[in-house]
Amino acid sequence: MRAHIRSLAGAILFANLVLAGWIMMGQGPLLPGLGLALTAAAPLAFMIRSWNQIGRGDDHPVAISALSGLGCVMIMVAVQRFGEEHQWVLISGLAALGAWMAWQRWVWRSPRNLDPND
Numbered sequence: 001m002r003a004h005i006r007s008l009a010g011a012i013l014f015a016n017l018v019l020a021g022w023i024m025m026g027q028g029p030l031l032p033g034l035g036l037a038l039t040a041a042a043p044l045a046f047m048i049r050s051w052n053q054i055g056r057g058d059d060h061p062v063a064i065s066a067l068s069g070l071g072c073v074m075i076m077v078a079v080q081r082f083g084e085e086h087q088w089v090l091i092s093g094l095a096a097l098g099a100w101m102a103w104q105r106w107v108w109r110s111p112r113n114l115d116p117n118d
Helices: 001-025 033-047 063-084 084-109
Strands: none
Touching: 001 033, 001 084, 033 063, 033 084, 063 084
């Protein structure tokens, strides 16, 4: 199960990072794309760095969670500032944040004696 969650969370975060690049290259405001990039890039970088490590138990990467949450706040500000047509970016950002939380719960915080390929 860990391998499935690891792969799914990584795919969601990578897709959101690509989507953020597409948004920033468009004609619209830059803030929604920057927020989505921050929401996805911080957890994805942490996940790549720790891809083959077994969970840490009680350790919690607070800075990564804070950066991801800050990205969602940036998207919320963009929706408030630039209009409801950017609401879908917030949904995508919340999916990235949810994937990060699921990865922490079932992959990062798993007991040390579990097989990382389980």
